Structures are given as structure tokens and as C-alpha cells.
Amino acid sequence: MKLKKFPLAAGVLSASLLFTAACSSDSSSGDNASGGAKGDQVVVDIFQGKVEIADQLKALTDQYTKENPNVTFNIETVGGGADGADGAAALKAKFASGNEPDIFSNGGYQEAVTWKDKLEDLSGEPWIKDAFDNTLDPMTIDGKVYGQPMNLEGYGFAYNKELFKKAGIKEVPQTLDELEAAAKKLKAAGITPFSIGYGEWWVLGNHGLNIPFSAQEDPDAFIKSLNEGTGKISGNQQFKEYVKLLDLTIKYGNKNSLTTDYNTQVTNFATGEAAIIQQGNWIQPMLDKINPNLDLGVMPMPLGDGGSVKGKISVDVPSSWVVHNGAPEADKEAAKDFLNWMVTSEEGKRALVEEFKYVPAFKTIEADAKDIGPLGAEILKYSEEGKTMPWQFMKFPDGVKEEFGASLQEYVGGQVTEEELFKSFESTWDKLKK
Incomplete structure (x- = not known):
């Protein structure tokens, strides 16, 4: 079973929840999209709450560092909840203490509004045009996209x-x-x-x-x-x-x-x-x-x-990756380049479906049922049949x-x-x- 053109508009998310994202980009993406992270040594701090992908995310960032030796990552995983719920308080505490991460996750809609003042506008990123219909909506405010959908x-x-x-x-x-x-x-x-x-x-x-x-x-x-x-x-x-x-x-x-x-x-x-x-x-x-x-x-x-x-x-889209708009410019550029690499490079796309077991949020990422596992295959089946609710x-x-x-x-x-x-x-x- 191949996931190539996932019919979100037809079945995954109801029309009552979703609106067409207003932003798109003419920028091109590809397997060699990495490039914005070149230069001086940079450490990108990532804060995330999905304990079940901690090892996989570490391996993926290590691969990016192999291709971009000047960029390393400091990953902090906090939370026992599948959607990172338990890490919310810890994230607020980090911002309150001035120890803000460069990349973190956001659940969208009300949470996006709450955090909007801390979020980098990602509307011009190359991956925007590759996202399935409606997957950008949770992080779209006043026509601007502030997050990259992790998965479905x-x-x-x-x-x-x-x-x-x-x-x-x-x-x-x-x-x-x-x-x-x-x-x-x-x-x-x-x-x-x-x-x-x-x-x-x-x-x-x-x-x-x-x-x-x-x-x-x-x-x-x-x-x-x-x-x-x-x-x-x-x-x-x-x-x-x-x-x-x-x-x-x-x-x-x-x-x-x-x-x-x-x-x-x-x-x-x-x-x-x-x-x-x-x-x-x-x-x-x-x-x-x-x-x-x-x-x-x-x-x-x-x-x-x-x-x-x-x-x-x-x-639904459970969470989106966001970039802190107050991070140093070098950190922001490296963070955005990593996010683009993750969903456009062959290694990144492979890892998301084979290691993370993600049902992709991008039409350019293919996924076999054997890759995303029996649960992912079931989610895909319900979605294709229109038997879903947001x-x-x-x-x-x-x-x-x-x-x-x-x-x-x-x-x-x-x-x-x-x-x-x-x-x-x-x-x-x-x-x-x-």
C-alpha cells in the first residue's frame, strides 16, 4: 500500500475543522536541499515531548550532522504523553528561565495562538508546497504558516x-x-x-x-x-x-x-x-x-x-515543529534547514516512515504499510474510507x-x-x- 496522494480533503479531517492554508511557496525542494546551515559551528537546541521517538530523532539529527559537520544538536525530551502533553509545563518553564529551545513542538489552533509571539514565520519554506491539503491549518494564523506538520x-x-x-x-x-x-x-x-x-x-x-x-x-x-x-x-x-x-x-x-x-x-x-x-x-x-x-x-x-x-x-495533525523567532540568526537558519532536510532528503523521508513509523503529512513522502506498521496502516485505511473525525x-x-x-x-x-x-x-x- 503506497501513500502518495493522501486524500485529506476528502476524508482525514472534516470541513468543519479545516480551512485552506493561504500560504504557498515557489521555492524548490529536493534531496540536496540542505545548505542554509553552512558556516560557523552551531548548536541547535530541540525540545520535544514524544518519548517514543527520542532514539529515532537522535539518530536522524546525527545523520544531518554527518552531512553538515558544523551543526550539532542538543535534544531534550520531556513528557510521558503521546502528544507531548506532559512537556507543556516544562517548555513554559524553559522560556521563563531564558533557556529557550531553537526548535520545539506546538499542537496548533489555540496553542498556536498562545505561542504566536515566540514563533518564526515559516511561510516561505520550500516544504510548504509539498504539504497535504489542510495539514498546515493548525499552524496558520492570518495567512502565515508558523509550523511544519510532523505527521498524521x-x-x-x-x-x-x-x-x-x-x-x-x-x-x-x-x-x-x-x-x-x-x-x-x-x-x-x-x-x-x-x-x-x-x-x-x-x-x-x-x-x-x-x-x-x-x-x-x-x-x-x-x-x-x-x-x-x-x-x-x-x-x-x-x-x-x-x-x-x-x-x-x-x-x-x-x-x-x-x-x-x-x-x-x-x-x-x-x-x-x-x-x-x-x-x-x-x-x-x-x-x-x-x-x-x-x-x-x-x-x-x-x-x-x-x-x-x-x-x-x-x-488529525497531532503537532507541528516550530522555530523560536528569538533564537540567534545562525541557530534559526540551521533549525529551518534541518526541518527542510528532514522532509525532502532521501534519508529524512526514509527515517520518518521506517524508523518513526509516521503516516506522512507530505505528498512527496511515500509510505508502505510494512514501514508505518499495522496501526499506521489502519489509520490510513480509515482515512481513505472517510471514516474519521478531527x-x-x-x-x-x-x-x-x-x-x-x-x-x-x-x-x-x-x-x-x-x-x-x-x-x-x-x-x-x-x-x-x-
């Missing part, structure tokens, strides 16, 4: 096909009732149905809550209503259905979910201790290190009988996701009721909205 990511419930077969599950669950029936079969076969890691707030506050937000009749209008104080989460049927789904995972999941972190959650799934995990294709490199022969699939996270999100998984959590006011996650952890721990949970969501939004 999707998530739902990843599942172990071998364990499903062992439990006699022949059809992939599409509704909550079907999911519970499958969980009962797994449990009867001596298999823990869910590997849950609710010690990580982002599993709940980002990825979990995205499902009921996406299931609204008009997600953008619903978010707008919360910002205007006219919308309500309390009593909203989609949120009530999400809590039922959450309850199901707790009932049939591993014990001590609130003390289970990301690494442990993924390890439990990789070793076959559990059959289902709420994660996405970003865990593929970690799975390959532990058990490279897993036969995997991805299924939706159902709300009741499915409703408007039945059969769909969440796919990441609404990227539009939440700054700080809301973290507090939503903390409130959900309280619910999982039995400290608050469903009604109290929804009230806390509303008070959090009212407190933090602009």
Missing part, C-alpha cells in the same frame, strides 16, 4: 487480533453493547480486556473527551456556545454516553488504573496482558521494541449505538484539557459523581475561556 496520527481502541480470535470474537465491535459483549468473552477466556492508563490526564482530557465533542451535531458551534456561555455539558447525551464507555473500560480493565502510566499501559498491551488499548499509531515503535510481531487492528470508541461517530476514529480538543481554551483530565481522574477514583463531573467541566470552561 489517529487513535481509537487498538486491539490484539490474536487475542480476539482466542476469545471467539468474530466481528469488530461498533456499539457499546457489542464492545461489552466482546469484553465478556475476553474475560471468560482469561484475558484482561482493556489496558487502561488513567494516571495520564491526557488519555482522558484530550483523547477521551474528543469523542463526545466530535459527536455533537456541529462541534464548532457547540464549542462556540460554551465560549459564549449558552451551551451546556450537563445533560448532554453524548457526554453521558462517554461516561458509560469510561465506566466499561474501568469495569473490564486492569486494576489500579489511576497509578498506571503511559509506558506501563503500552507495555501491558504489547506483552499480551490485555487485548485492547486506547491509544494510536504513535505507540507502534514502542510495540515493535517489545513484541514486533503483533497482529493489530483499530476500532472506534463507541458512544451508545454509535450515532454520528459510529465506525469512525479520530485522525481532534476538537485542540480548540479548547488554554488549560482546559489539563483540568478536564484531572476532573475525570477524580471521577475514575470515585471522588465525584457524573453530575458533579459535568458541572466541573462547565466551571472550568467558564474560568479559562478568553
Whole structure:
């Protein structure tokens, strides 16, 4: 399966989320695009939060240094979250201390607006014209592009096909009732149905809550209503259905979910201790290190009988690389040259799909299913079939996701009721909205 012209506009991201990026560039790119980093010795500081690509990124920067001996890299990886969520506070602390990185990541939309004053305008970079439609939108503000999309990511419930077969599950669950029936079969076969890691707030506050937000009749209008104080989460049927789904995972999941972190959650799934995990294709490199022969699939996270999100998984641009506009000019030029080299050179393109296991955000990067792994292939399949929904959590006011996650952890721990949970969501939004 080749990924050459990934039909984003047709299927990956909904029209309600995306707008056509206004910027393009006539600059050419190619395998020998590197050149802006020549000259005096430069150290490029990179700050990133994706622990699962730490080794791969180090190897890629080492390769760039071989081709550009005057440029070396200092990489700092902070965070246990798949989208770098846990590194957000650490990044803010670095800027507050005056120890700003030259390259870091940004989630786009609201986060792009928050950090705009620190971001270099990348609208004139050669790779702009190679990006798939809509992938630049998260980092486009007033017609200017401030970030390079890392990749495309999707998530739902990843599942172990071998364990499903062992439990006699022949059809992939599409509704909550079907999911519970499958969980009962797994449990009867001596298999823990869910590997849950609710010690990580982002599993709940980002990825979990995205499902009921996406299931609204008009997600953008619903978010707008919360910002205007006219919308309500309390009593909203989609949120009530999400809590039922959450309850199901707790009932049939591993014990001590609130003390289970990301690494442990993924390890439990990789070793076959559990059959289902709420994660996405970003865990593929970690799975390959532990058990490279897993036969995997991805299924939706159902709300009741499915409703408007039945059969769909969440796919979007998870993060973009950005350059600090206050960095020394030599550092900025080297940083921008590295980013261009990463997505235009043969070595960079190969590493992104074969080592990072990324579903590319650029039409000039080809990817075989064998390269991006079974999870990436599943994300690609759902995307090509138009069975996707965008990441609404990227539009939440700054700080809301973290507090939503903390409130959900309280619910999982039995400290608050469903009604109290929804009230806390509303008070959090009212407190933090602009």
C-alpha cells in the first residue's frame, strides 16, 4: 500500500475543522536541499515531548550532522504523553528561565495562538508546497504558516487480533453493547480486556473527551456556545454516553488504573496482558521494541449505538515543529534547514516512515504499510474510507484539557459523581475561556 496522494480533503479531517492554508511557496525542494546551515559551528537546541521517538530523532539529527559537520544538536525530551502533553509545563518553564529551545513542538489552533509571539514565520519554506491539503491549518494564523506538520496520527481502541480470535470474537465491535459483549468473552477466556492508563490526564482530557465533542451535531458551534456561555455539558447525551464507555473500560480493565502510566499501559498491551488499548499509531515503535510481531487492528470508541461517530476514529495533525523567532540568526537558519532536510532528503523521508513509523503529512513522502506498521496502516485505511473525525480538543481554551483530565481522574477514583463531573467541566470552561 503506497501513500502518495493522501486524500485529506476528502476524508482525514472534516470541513468543519479545516480551512485552506493561504500560504504557498515557489521555492524548490529536493534531496540536496540542505545548505542554509553552512558556516560557523552551531548548536541547535530541540525540545520535544514524544518519548517514543527520542532514539529515532537522535539518530536522524546525527545523520544531518554527518552531512553538515558544523551543526550539532542538543535534544531534550520531556513528557510521558503521546502528544507531548506532559512537556507543556516544562517548555513554559524553559522560556521563563531564558533557556529557550531553537526548535520545539506546538499542537496548533489555540496553542498556536498562545505561542504566536515566540514563533518564526515559516511561510516561505520550500516544504510548504509539498504539504497535504489542510495539514498546515493548525499552524496558520492570518495567512502565515508558523509550523511544519510532523505527521498524521489517529487513535481509537487498538486491539490484539490474536487475542480476539482466542476469545471467539468474530466481528469488530461498533456499539457499546457489542464492545461489552466482546469484553465478556475476553474475560471468560482469561484475558484482561482493556489496558487502561488513567494516571495520564491526557488519555482522558484530550483523547477521551474528543469523542463526545466530535459527536455533537456541529462541534464548532457547540464549542462556540460554551465560549459564549449558552451551551451546556450537563445533560448532554453524548457526554453521558462517554461516561458509560469510561465506566466499561474501568469495569473490564486492569486494576489500579489511576497509578498506571503511559509506558506501563503500552507495555501491558504489547506483552499480551490485555487485548485492547486506547491509544494510536504513535505507540507502534514502542510495540515493535517489545513484541514486533503483533497482529493489530483499530476500532472506534463507541458512544451508545454509535450515532454520528459510529465506525469512525479520530485522525488529525497531532503537532507541528516550530522555530523560536528569538533564537540567534545562525541557530534559526540551521533549525529551518534541518526541518527542510528532514522532509525532502532521501534519508529524512526514509527515517520518518521506517524508523518513526509516521503516516506522512507530505505528498512527496511515500509510505508502505510494512514501514508505518499495522496501526499506521489502519489509520490510513480509515482515512481513505472517510471514516474519521478531527481532534476538537485542540480548540479548547488554554488549560482546559489539563483540568478536564484531572476532573475525570477524580471521577475514575470515585471522588465525584457524573453530575458533579459535568458541572466541573462547565466551571472550568467558564474560568479559562478568553
